[in-house]
Amino acid sequence: MRGGLNFDIAHLLAGSLVLVSFLQLYQDRLYALLNIFALHALVLALSVAWQAYVQSAPHLYVTATIALVFKAIVIPVALHRIIVQLGIHREIEKVVGVGTAMLLGMGLVALSMVVMLRVTAEADPLAREDLAFALSVVLLGLLMMVTRRNAVSQVVGFMSLENGLVLAATGAKGMPLVVEISVAFSILIAFIVIGIFLFRIRERFDTVDLQALDSRRGERQ
């Protein structure tokens, strides 16, 4: 029953990723949020590595390593430093409360299950569960981006969204390496961009709270 075990472990890891996404939703301190994001990336790395083993696709180990080194270690450490430098390790403001966010999150997961499981009825079960979980992670990342106002937590939301995309890409068996590398690479670029932005924002506004930015929104008289 090797096939059964393979499936179970892949399922477990992908499911854990969704759970960690939920953990992210209700963190109200930036440090804790970063730690959970590191955990998110770690689970992703394990999941990708397991897919690499199951599909005997060695190139996926590269993707797993990138996820582990870059997203689980380098980025959280760097963001940690930025937070210290900016002195913003206070509570996160939220647009909606924890309860509402969790309920919305559950709704989104249910939605992605209904959509993906229905349309992928003929695909092999592993890919289809993976895809459903991946969509859940993507939607939860989106939810996090809209429920946070702080620039750092929006960035974390965006990165967990990208984690969901990597999960989907590795679940799609035999998808060319080009794409995986480019996803990882684009995250790198995105991160540099964000880093630059954060510093500029700090220079100009002395805050990374997007509400300060929003105050200048719209038609200026």
Add this chain to the structure above:
Amino acid sequence: MSFDALAAVLIIPAVAAGLLSVLPGYRLTARLNVIATFGTFVIALSLFFGRPPQGPYLHVDDLNNVFIVLTTFVGFTTSVFSASYIGHELEIGRLTPAFLRFYHAMYQILMFAMNLALIANNIGIMWVAIELATLTTVLMVGIYRTHEALEAAWKYFILGSVGIALALFGTILVYMAARPVIGEGLDAMVWTMLVARAAEFDPALLNVAFVFLLLGYGTKVGLAPLHAWLPDAHAEGPTPISAVLSGLLLNVALYALLRFKMLLAVNPNAVAPGPLMVTMGLISLVFAAFMLYRRRDIKRMFAYSSIEHMGIITFAFGMGGPLANFAGLLHMTMHSLTKSAIFFAVGHIAQVKGTQQIANMGGLTETNPVLGWGLVLGVVAIAGLPPLGIFMSEFLVVTSTFAREPWLAMVLVFGILIGVAALFLRLNTIAFGEPRGATAEAKASYVPMFAHLALVFIAGIYMPPALVSWFQNVAKLLG
């Protein structure tokens, strides 16, 4: 020359970007920028005559040939405009020489990314190229480092990234749909393979994929309700970037959408993508037309006008059929030319007046006759008055819709009229009446603006038969 022409469209901007990022001096770099874009344009033109064989990564067909030539042409004229615009910005100290290097390098990288997105034969590479184009424009929008510029860039970055992420999910789903039919590996992402076998794909998976792609690339096209980044990005960045954004980048995103629409059109069991595009197009059109009224910032106003016209174009392609597709293509070309011409005029006007607020502009036709009348001509063209090119294309869109869906045509005409009225209301304050604001002499290069307007004018009166048959051919291809 076979494969070389296609590669050269990518290599020239890439090499130029490298050079421009290290070379100092405004005169030298601005000229190099112009030369590089001109070279790219000439090579793109040569694709009309000799077409390289398609490979697994790059290809050129009737559809993207039109897009490449348009992109490289507007890229070239914008670089001419940019030279004089940036010269002025350096003089008044809004840009420093270090940012100049950065600006020129980014301009070439943007050209590279757009060309790559257009000629990529692989849906993965196309996605990477569009993401690259997004990131470079984010950096350019934020280049002035003001409150507003940073806010605009951040908003653009967040919304653009979400759009891009959704598009990637859609791309993965297309691969999943293709894999059982074509087999694992690279082939299942190659465009030409996909379209050949699309009829056998799982229709349910394709449907979901298209929804993600429509939302994802639709954000980049600027379709309402995903348009929020567009007015800010246009208003706060340097004007040459506004011209390139409106004239080109929106088209590139639309091109990606059209490619996937063709995929769905081949599959008999997939949902028809037309109604979705028609709905989003009409919403964008009517919404943007009403938004035009309350604008006080001139660049923001024309940004909303871009949303309006992208709505019309998406609507036309959504209707489908040879006539509507033809009209959509024509409208896209005319809109690119006209809107970038308007932004060329607006850029110089804002420099003369020292502001972008419409309230501080007035009587331009008296104080700066060439610039003022150039803007008037541009707005007349974009409003779709005869005998200019946009009249032709809008007329075609409307009549082809009346023949098939009279009710939709009513909404379409309503939206267009609302938009036209708003534009003329504002144009009246800007171009005529008492002169207001600074009245300095404009040090402008008028050639790009009038070249575009002349092309639009000629197209309104006489379309060369070769071009007509080319567009008809593409329209048939789009189904």
